[in-house]
Structure formats: structure tokens, C-alpha cells
Amino acid sequence: MASHKLVHLLPIIVLITIPTGYVMASPPAIKAAYWPSWIETFPPSAIDTTLFTHIFYAFLLPSNVTFKFEVSDSTASQLKNFTGTLHQKNPPVKTLVSFGGGGSDPKLFARMVSNKGSRNIFIDSAIELARTYGFDGLDLDWEFPKNPEEMASLGQLFKEWRVAIKKEAKSTHRAPLLLTAAVYFSVDFQWNGIYRKYPVESIAESLDWVNAMCFDYRGSWDTSATGAHAALYDPNSNISTSYGLRSWVRAGVPRNMVVMGLPLYGRTWQLKDPKVNGIGAPATGVGPGDDGVLIFSEVEKFNKENGATVVYDAKTVSTYSYTGTSWIGYDDSQSTTVKLKFAQALGLRGYFFWALSYDSDWEISKQASRAWVIG
Structure with a gap:
């Protein structure tokens, strides 16, 4: 996951018509979260699996030379502990x-997807890794393909990956691995004067779902004004x-393949005038925090210790707090609940959090699990 620079998105004109009387089967809801493997104080055993x-x-990265996964002994131990612990939990x-991940070099994936040979090496190694360490699925978080050519190659990767997964499952008589991707909040966007759009047809045919990263719309890259970094609505842009999720649906990705991302952290600014x-x-x-970022548990602590004023903003569906010149924009239980109701009304598959361990005693995670009503 990474910071999303301010961008201007082009309008999407593709419309999908669903025949009258057509009823889609509802797959199980997704209540997911990413676990940062580098946070040693929050082991898999600490995860409350009743909420997810x-x-x-x-994250893991392949070799930037061979595109195979080379797992060290310490990482291997961590991977086995991760899957073993979570599969043995009640519920599993x-x-x-x-x-x-946001900190990885996007050029690595650009090189990997550029030809069939390297794509096959990556795919085979990824599947082998998942089976070796007991994973149920694979996820690609490439932030982000930089042009139409890379997007087209990404589409080829997804198609070939799905074929390989089906083949492996058939030959081993095991359930097929899940295949997902973390994607930009909008299906198309323009950065540095270059327009690009995700390979919708390939995604719809090849993936189980996409995780739309609906956060980091504002941040430390623009310190001129405060902002709701995960606003559901923006009256000015x-x-x-809401725009991003609808763009995925309008482009042709089935609603039950779209999962909404939610942040368990806030972004901070220093006010010019309190x-x-x-x-x-x-x-x-x-403002406060590492490069203007505070995880949710830190936000709550900051607000309490400093007697901050907390405001829920219905116009953007976000929360912010301020005290003196310090200002924090974030999501709390209230704004999260409204977002979930929006996602359910839109017919989406579910939600995911970035990231586990950022919550405050499971406060938002519990509220989200309750708010996503099944049926």
C-alpha cells in the first residue's frame, strides 16, 4: 500500500446493462485485512479471527534477476507460522x-510482465511458494503500472496465472488457489500526463476479486491544506x-468482484491558523506522526491526551480532530459504518483494512464486522 498522489481522473463512459430479471448468485462476503509482517509486536496469534x-x-518480492521467490530460513519460519496459526484458529x-507493496520497486514487476518467459517463471514460483507454505491464495500489489503497455502486460499475466492455477489444482486434486490484486481506487487514472486503465476484461475473467485501495487521496506530498485522505465523497473533485468504486463497476468488473479498502490510520497537518x-x-x-501519519490507536491516544476536538464530516464521510495547530484526518467507527453501507448498497463483495495491528483494541474492526450485514 502506498501514498496516492493527487491526480485528475478522466470520466469513464463505459456503461453496463444487466438484463431485467437476471439474478446473480451472492458469493460469501469478504472481510479482510493485510498483516504487516515486519511488526514483530503483533504476531498472527494476536489476530481476532472472528472479525475476518x-x-x-x-509482503514478499521475487528476485529482481530470476523472478523466482528465494525464501530465507527466517522468512520460511514466519510463513509457516502465519498460515499454521491462522488455519488452526477458531474460526480459521x-x-x-x-x-x-507500496515500498517495492514497480520496475521489477514491469520487467517481469514484459515477456511470457519471465511471467511463467514468476507464476510457477508463486504457486509453488503458496503450496509449500500452506497459503489459500495469491495477491499482487503492484503500485502501479505506468502506461497502457504495462497494463496490457498485467492483463496477460492475470490470464496466464489463472490458467496455471487451474492446471495445478487439476493435477494435484486440490482446491484452486485464490487469485486477487490490490489496485488503485479508480479503474483508470492519469499521472505525469500518461493515461492508463486496468485490464478489465482480464480481471473479470481471471481474478477472484480486486482490493481497491480507497485511501491516501491527500497527504504529506501536499502540505498546503488539510484533507480527508479517504473521503467517500468529494464535492470538489x-x-x-464513491467515484473510484463506481468507476470499477461502470467499466465492467462485476460488483461481487470489487472489495473496498479502508484505512486504519490518519494523515496529519499543521494548521496555518488554529x-x-x-x-x-x-x-x-x-502534523504529528511519522511523515504526517498516525495509526488509529495513536490517533485515539493523541486525541485523549491533548483534549482534541473531534468532528464527523457528513459531506465527505470522514472524521477529523484538531488541537492547537495539529490536525488529523481519519476514519472512525462512524465514518467506517457509513462507507460500508454505501458499499453494500452498491452491491460490492466486502471490505479490507490496511492494516492489521493499526486498530485500537479492534474497535473499528468489530464495528465493521457488525455493520456488514449478510443477507
Whole structure:
């Protein structure tokens, strides 16, 4: 997962018509979260599996030379502990291993997908890794393909990956591995003057679902004004969760293949004038936290210790707090619940969090699990 720079999105004009009387079967809801493998103080044994259906191991990378996965002894031990612990929990959850992440080099995946030979090496190694360490599925978090050519190659990867998964499952008489991808909040976008769009046809045919990263719309890359970094609505632009999720549906990805991303952290700014403290208020720099980021448990602690004023903003469906010149934009239980109701009304598959261990005593995770009503 990574910071999403301010972008201007082009309008999407593809419309999907569903025949009258057509009823789609409802697959099981997704209640997922990514587990940051580098946080040693939050082992898999600490995860409350009553709140989730799927947990993603974040992250692994293939060799940038061979495109195979070379797992060290310590990582192998961690992988086995991750799947073993979560499969033995009551209730057990499905486990997926995620490749990439916001901190990885996007050029690695660009090189890998550029020809069939390297794609096959990567695919075979990924499947072998998942089976060796007991994972139920595979997830690709490439942030982000930079042009139409890379998007087309990504589409080829997904198609070939699905074929390989089916073949492996048939030959081993095992359930097919799940295949998912973490994607930009919108199906198409323009960065640095280059328009690109995800390979919708390949995604619809090849993946089980996509995790739309509906956060980081605002952040430390723009310190001129405060912002709701995961706004459901934005009255001034199409950089919003509602726009992004609808764009995936309008482009042709089935609603039951779209999963909404939710942040368990906030972004912070320093106000120019403490008396001007709403969303969009003038700012002079980042606020408390590491590069202007506080995880949710830290937000709650900061608010309590500093007597901060907490405001729910219905216009954007977000929450913010301020005290003195410090300003934090984030999601709490209230804004999360409204977002989930929106996602359910849109007919989406479920939600995921970035990231496990950022919550405060499972506060938001519990509320989300209750709010996503089945049936």
C-alpha cells in the first residue's frame, strides 16, 4: 500500500446493462485485512479471527534477476507460522500471500510482465511458494503500472496465472488457489500526463476479486491544506471512494468482484491558523506522526491526551480532530459504518483494512464486522 498522489481522473463512459430479471448468485462476503509482517509486536496469534474471513501476508518480492521467490530460513519460519496459526484458529481464516507493496520497486514487476518467459517463471514460483507454505491464495500489489503497455502486460499475466492455477489444482486434486490484486481506487487514472486503465476484461475473467485501495487521496506530498485522505465523497473533485468504486463497476468488473479498502490510520497537518480548522483549511506542513501519519490507536491516544476536538464530516464521510495547530484526518467507527453501507448498497463483495495491528483494541474492526450485514 502506498501514498496516492493527487491526480485528475478522466470520466469513464463505459456503461453496463444487466438484463431485467437476471439474478446473480451472492458469493460469501469478504472481510479482510493485510498483516504487516515486519511488526514483530503483533504476531498472527494476536489476530481476532472472528472479525475476518481472509488475511493477507504483506509482503514478499521475487528476485529482481530470476523472478523466482528465494525464501530465507527466517522468512520460511514466519510463513509457516502465519498460515499454521491462522488455519488452526477458531474460526480459521483463509490466508493469502501478497507480492509487492507500496515500498517495492514497480520496475521489477514491469520487467517481469514484459515477456511470457519471465511471467511463467514468476507464476510457477508463486504457486509453488503458496503450496509449500500452506497459503489459500495469491495477491499482487503492484503500485502501479505506468502506461497502457504495462497494463496490457498485467492483463496477460492475470490470464496466464489463472490458467496455471487451474492446471495445478487439476493435477494435484486440490482446491484452486485464490487469485486477487490490490489496485488503485479508480479503474483508470492519469499521472505525469500518461493515461492508463486496468485490464478489465482480464480481471473479470481471471481474478477472484480486486482490493481497491480507497485511501491516501491527500497527504504529506501536499502540505498546503488539510484533507480527508479517504473521503467517500468529494464535492470538489472525483478523487473520492464513491467515484473510484463506481468507476470499477461502470467499466465492467462485476460488483461481487470489487472489495473496498479502508484505512486504519490518519494523515496529519499543521494548521496555518488554529481558528481555521475544517477540511481544506490552510496548512503549513505535516502534523504529528511519522511523515504526517498516525495509526488509529495513536490517533485515539493523541486525541485523549491533548483534549482534541473531534468532528464527523457528513459531506465527505470522514472524521477529523484538531488541537492547537495539529490536525488529523481519519476514519472512525462512524465514518467506517457509513462507507460500508454505501458499499453494500452498491452491491460490492466486502471490505479490507490496511492494516492489521493499526486498530485500537479492534474497535473499528468489530464495528465493521457488525455493520456488514449478510443477507
